[in-house]
Amino acid sequence: MHHASDILFTLFIVFVAAQIGGEIAQRLKLPGVVGEIAAGCVIGPSLLGWITPEQIATGTPLDVLAEIGVVLLLFAVGLETRLEDLKKVGKVAFLVGVLGVLVPFGMGSVWAHGNGFEWDKSLFIAAAFVATSAGITARVLQELGALQRIESKVILGAAVIDDILAMLLLGVVVSMQGGGGFNLSHLLLVLAGAIGFIAVVGLGGARVMRWNSSWLEKPLGPHSPLMIVLALCLGLAYLSTLFGLAAIIGAFLAGMIASETRQQHTLEQQTMPLLALLTPFFFVVTGSKIDLRELASADALLMLAAVTAIAIVSKLIGGWLGSLSLGKRSATIIGFGMVPRGEVGVVIASLGFAAGVFNNRIYAIIVAMSLLTAMVTPPVLAWLLKRGSGSTVKVPDVKG
Amino acid sequence: MHHASDILFTLFIVFVAAQIGGEIAQRLKLPGVVGEIAAGCVIGPSLLGWITPEQIATGTPLDVLAEIGVVLLLFAVGLETRLEDLKKVGKVAFLVGVLGVLVPFGMGSVWAHGNGFEWDKSLFIAAAFVATSAGITARVLQELGALQRIESKVILGAAVIDDILAMLLLGVVVSMQGGGGFNLSHLLLVLAGAIGFIAVVGLGGARVMRWNSSWLEKPLGPHSPLMIVLALCLGLAYLSTLFGLAAIIGAFLAGMIASETRQQHTLEQQTMPLLALLTPFFFVVTGSKIDLRELASADALLMLAAVTAIAIVSKLIGGWLGSLSLGKRSATIIGFGMVPRGEVGVVIASLGFAAGVFNNRIYAIIVAMSLLTAMVTPPVLAWLLKRGSGSTVKVPDVKG
Numbered sequence: 137m138h139h140a141s142d143i144l145f146t147l148f149i150v151f152v153a154a155q156i157g158g159e160i161a162q163r164l165k166l167p168g169v170v171g172e173i174a175a176g177c178v179i180g181p182s183l184l185g186w187i188t189p190e191q192i193a194t195g196t197p198l199d200v201l202a203e204i205g206v207v208l209l210l211f212a213v214g215l216e217t218r219l220e221d222l223k224k225v226g227k228v229a230f231l232v233g234v235l236g237v238l239v240p241f242g243m244g245s246v247w248a249h250g251n252g253f254e255w256d257k258s259l260f261i262a263a264a265f266v267a268t269s270a271g272i273t274a275r276v277l278q279e280l281g282a283l284q285r286i287e288s289k290v291i292l293g294a295a296v297i298d299d300i301l302a303m304l305l306l307g308v309v310v311s312m313q314g315g316g317g318f319n320l321s322h323l324l325l326v327l328a329g330a331i332g333f334i335a336v337v338g339l340g341g342a343r344v345m346r347w348n349s350s351w352l353e354k355p356l357g358p359h360s361p362l363m364i365v366l367a368l369c370l371g372l373a374y375l376s377t378l379f380g381l382a383a384i385i386g387a388f389l390a391g392m393i394a395s396e397t398r399q400q401h402t403l404e405q406q407t408m409p410l411l412a413l414l415t416p417f418f419f420v421v422t423g424s425k426i427d428l429r430e431l432a433s434a435d436a437l438l439m440l441a442a443v444t445a446i447a448i449v450s451k452l453i454g455g456w457l458g459s460l461s462l463g464k465r466s467a468t469i470i471g472f473g474m475v476p477r478g479e480v481g482v483v484i485a486s487l488g489f490a491a492g493v494f495n496n497r498i499y500a501i502i503v504a505m506s507l508l509t510a511m512v513t514p515p516v517l518a519w520l521l522k523r524g525s526g527s528t529v530k531v532p533d534v535k536g
Numbered sequence: 537m538h539h540a541s542d543i544l545f546t547l548f549i550v551f552v553a554a555q556i557g558g559e560i561a562q563r564l565k566l567p568g569v570v571g572e573i574a575a576g577c578v579i580g581p582s583l584l585g586w587i588t589p590e591q592i593a594t595g596t597p598l599d600v601l602a603e604i605g606v607v608l609l610l611f612a613v614g615l616e617t618r619l620e621d622l623k624k625v626g627k628v629a630f631l632v633g634v635l636g637v638l639v640p641f642g643m644g645s646v647w648a649h650g651n652g653f654e655w656d657k658s659l660f661i662a663a664a665f666v667a668t669s670a671g672i673t674a675r676v677l678q679e680l681g682a683l684q685r686i687e688s689k690v691i692l693g694a695a696v697i698d699d700i701l702a703m704l705l706l707g708v709v710v711s712m713q714g715g716g717g718f719n720l721s722h723l724l725l726v727l728a729g730a731i732g733f734i735a736v737v738g739l740g741g742a743r744v745m746r747w748n749s750s751w752l753e754k755p756l757g758p759h760s761p762l763m764i765v766l767a768l769c770l771g772l773a774y775l776s777t778l779f780g781l782a783a784i785i786g787a788f789l790a791g792m793i794a795s796e797t798r799q800q801h802t803l804e805q806q807t808m809p810l811l812a813l814l815t816p817f818f819f820v821v822t823g824s825k826i827d828l829r830e831l832a833s834a835d836a837l838l839m840l841a842a843v844t845a846i847a848i849v850s851k852l853i854g855g856w857l858g859s860l861s862l863g864k865r866s867a868t869i870i871g872f873g874m875v876p877r878g879e880v881g882v883v884i885a886s887l888g889f890a891a892g893v894f895n896n897r898i899y900a901i902i903v904a905m906s907l908l909t910a911m912v913t914p915p916v917l918a919w920l921l922k923r924g925s926g927s928t929v930k931v932p933d934v935k936g
Contacts, residue, residue: 143600144607144774144783152767162756199599200543207544344841355555356562359812366813367552374544383544410813412759413766431726 143197143341147337149186152200163403167514169419173507176423184268188413198421203383204409205418206271210384211369212407213274214391215400216283217292219342222392222522225289231369232458233297236474239454240265241305243446251439257266260493264484264502265447267302269510270295270384272476276514282521287466290459290474296385298474300330303380305486326380333379334389337372341393349397361399362406364448365390425482426507430500443505448512451475469520476513481506543597549586550598553579554816567914569675569819573907576823587824598821603783605651605811605818606671610784611769612807613674614791615800616683617692619742622792625689632690632858633697636874639854640665641705643846651839660709660893664884664902665703665847665877669910670695670784671818672876676914682921687866690859691873698874700730703780706884724778733779734789737772739804741793750799761799762806765790825882826907830900839897843905848912851875869920876913 152173161171179186191198222229244262249255270292277288307323352361369390376386394403431440455471462470486503488494494502553575561571579586584777591598622629644662649655670692677688707723752761769790776786831840855871862870885902888894894902 141774141777141783143603144770144777147600147604148767148770148774151770155763155767157756159755168757195543195597197595197597200547200597201600203543204547355559356596357555357558357568359808362809362812363555367548367555370544370548370551372543374548375545375824377541383541406812408759409762409809412762413810442797505575 144188146191146198147201147523149179150176150420151413152417153186154420157420158416162398167276167518169272169278169279170511170514172252172416172419173423173511176420177426177428179420180424180426182426182428187421192421192424198417201414201417202421203418205414205416206268207369207373207383207387208407208410209271209275209415209418210388211279211391212404212411213270213278213283213292214388214393215395215404215407217289217388217392218395219338219392221289222293223291225286228281228461229293230297232294232470232474233301234456235458236268236294236298236451236497237266237301239457240447240450243450247442247446257493260488260491261498261502263302263305263309263359264481264506265450265489266298266305267481267484268295268298268451268474269476269481269506270299270388272510272513273473273517275415275419276517277473277521280521281516284464285521287459287469287473287521290462290466290470292388294455294458294474296334298335299382299385300327303330303382307380307489330379333376333381334385336420337375337386337389338392340449341389342396345393345396349399351398352397355453359406361397362403365394365397368393371503398457422482422507422510426504427500430497431504437496438502440501440504440508443501444508444512447477447505447509448475451509452478469517472513472517472520476510477506481509518536546587546598548699549579550576551813551816553586554820557820558816567674567676567679567827567918570681570821570867570914572909573823574817576820577821577828577907579779580824580826582826582828587821592821592824597726598817598891601814601817601889602821603818605814605816607769607773607783607787608807608810609671609674609678609815610730611787611794612804612811613670613678613683613802614788614793615795615807616678617689617788617792618897619738619792620796622693622855624691625686628859628861629690629693630697632694632855632870632874633701635858636668636694636698636851636854637701637705638848639667640850641849647842649848652794656709657893660888660891660904661898663702663705663709664881664888665850666698666705667877667881667884668695668698668851668874669876669906670699670788672910672913672921673873673917675819676817676917677873677921680918680921685921686862687859687869687873687921690862690866690870692788694858694870694874695856696788699782699785700727700734703730703782706733706887707780714754730779730781733776733781734785737775737786737789738792741789742796745793745796749799752797752799761797762803765794765797765803768794805840813819822882822907822910826904827900830897833905836897836901840901840904840908843901844908844912847877847905847909851909869917872913872917872920876910877906881909 150296153453154172157171157175158168159171161174162168174334178184181187181189190196193199241262244265245258247380248258248261274293277283282288304327307326352364354360355363357363369387372386372390373383376387377383388483397403431437441507451474455474459467459470485494485499485506489499554572557571557575558568559571561574562568578584581587581589587598590596643660644665645658648658648661655659673691677683682688704723704727707726752764754760755763757763769787772786772790773783774786777783794800797803831837851874852871855874856867859867859870882903885894885899885906889899896923
């Protein structure tokens with residue numbers, strides 16, 4: 137009866153560390169998520185070592201809880217996002233997504249080549265500069281009650297496009313390694329599949345739910361709408377990985393579909409405790425992946441500073457240019473909203489490490505950059521959003 | 537970005553199977569939990585094989601989710617249990633707990649010895665007859681809205697005592713294997729530790745919360761009472777394993793303490809979605825552990841029938857005798873409420889298997905018996921409870 141002991145202790149430590157970190161951050165007027173990531177860094181392998189690298193490896197219970205946490209987070213964000221609102225910002229979001237991928241990819245590959253990497257390796261490294269992690273930004277927007285602002289809609293729409301492009305780019309650079317060419321028709325097929333999946337699920341699902349959602353209450357269980365919608369969330373999260381997309385894209389779509397039902401308000405309330413329990417695991421695990429020891433030299437820190445600066449500036453430029461039609465203030469918010477790389481950059485770096493493209497140092501630097509962008513963004517974004525709307529954070533209505 | 541694929545598929549399958557199983561059971565007027573266990577049996581290794589034995593081994597993500605699920609379930613049950621109510625039934629619960637352990641242990645060891653096992657091995661096998669799994673009964677009582685009935689209080693109180701005694705008994709039989717004697721003073725120390733833990737946490741915690749619970753709202757996070765109480769739940773679940781008790785005892789205590797706060801009602805509502813998402817994992821994983829192939833012979837089935845009959849009858853007698861002072865009807869409900877062995881019997885059988893005391897067949901039979909008692913009880917209990925109170929399930933008030 138003792139087998140559960142160790143894992144319960146770990147769960148307790150992670151959960152409590154997240155609460156303490158979040159509380160300290162909020163007392164310092166920072167978003168709670170910054171404190172949760174920092175808490176992960178503190179209890180992780182590079183400082184206290186209460187979490188070992190083995191405990192956060194792929195497929196471990198902590199990793200799976202983190203995955204469920206971020207899936208539920210994007211589901212909840214989807215629940216507050218109406219398809220109509222996204223459509224209104226479609227053009228701007230598309231521009232932000234495309235430029236937000238091209239500018240970092242270009243600047244990243246030039247930097248890597250300038251630092252002595254071959255072109256094929258440089259492009260792989262640059263791919264780690266590309267993918268925005270919607271999770272961090274979404275959490276900040278949610279904490280500030282700003283999900284209904286037009287900038288939030290653009291950021292979320294652009295994050296979906298960003299994910300499609302990042303996936304394609306990764307496919308290209310992986311196939312280019314070792315001097316082999318890449319298969320254009322295969323890539324176009326993958327692209328068509330991903331776009332088709334999003335279009336069919338998003339448009340079709342929203343239409344079904346708007347037409348009739350009373351069937352959600354047919355089952356006898358007392359919480360049947362929640363249960364069906366959670367099953368939809370897990371199912372679409374899985375399906376989207378089959379189309380090469382991140383699981384969170386499917387979860388976001390599931391939430392967006394569910395936002396069209398007349399049970400939307402109840403679902404929103406019921407999702408809240410799920411986020412409270414599970415998202416801390418995502419942010420603490422994210423933070424615990426920073427290996428401070430690899431960065432303990434002036435050289436490495438300088439390189440990290442350069443990489444992080446390029447990552448922030450390039451994404452900012454891309455997002456800013458893409459959304460300039462909304463005015464400079466909104467464009468700045470959107471540009472910063474696209475900055476966090478979070479776990480996606482970490483995943484690409486892991487792939488590159490496994491493929492022998494990244495050495496130890498560049499791996500640690502890319503991971504640290506991904507997480508630094510994730511930690512720098514929330515306070516900036518919070519400050520911009522609060523300033524942008526005077527004393528209150530929410531803007532009365534979304535303009536088209 | 538694909539690593540999450542497999543586990544997301546498994547989570548989806550388990551969750552959906554639980555919903556379908558639960559729905560079918562409810563349409564057949566059975567408690568939903570029966571359907572969830574049956575669903576686990578169907579998708580598990582012995583039938584469809586959608587869940588492999590490796591996926592439900594100790595420490596895997598599914599196992600951990602199941603553990604979190606049952607911990608939250610007992611936490612929620614604790615939330616509906618006031619210390620005062622438990623005190624009122626203290627004497628009866630104590631008798632039920634003690635007799636409910638002694639009678640099955642006696643009958644089990646006689647049966648095992650009669651089937652050719654040495655006395656020391658027979659006592660180990662008999663230990664697997666002992667421990668009631670509060671999870672199954674608690675879920676049925678909760679589904680029927682019967683947690684406020686006096687029988688429910690007795691069952692929950694007795695389950696705590698049962699767990700202490702089962703732990704002691706296991707200590708004794710383990711130390712007896714291989715002909716070695718056992719250390720009485722060590723066992724008494726363990727007993728004192730467990731009782732002390734429960735008394736200090738239960739009485740002390742309840743007093744603190746009743747005295748003042750406004751500090752739960754001090755942190756800045758919007759859901760701070762829930763967060764603190766969830767941390768308490770994980771922490772006490774872990775602590776109780778340190779004292780040799782099941783994790784669910786600590787979780788139950790955490791819920792019971794939280795039931796004394798003035799945020800009790802909100803906490804109850806917020807815990808509901810957590811149960812909805814996570815407890816299905818516990819019941820499906822429990823069901824998937826039944827290996828039907830080991831039982832595919834007339835001999836094995838006959839033995840299983842005998843073992844299950846002894847397990848049910850002995851527990852029924854113990855619980856019935858212990859609670860006869862409440863009247864025959866209540867005593868019957870309480871006796872049946874103590875019948876399910878669930879995961880605790882499985883854990884003891886695993887220990888015996890690892891120690892070489894149990895062979896393949898007796899292991900499969902003990903596991904199957906544990907789960908059969910868990911599947912047989914819910915419909916019987918539901919029927920008894922409905923009959924016992926005429927048209928409505930709830931009894932207006934608890935009598936002392």
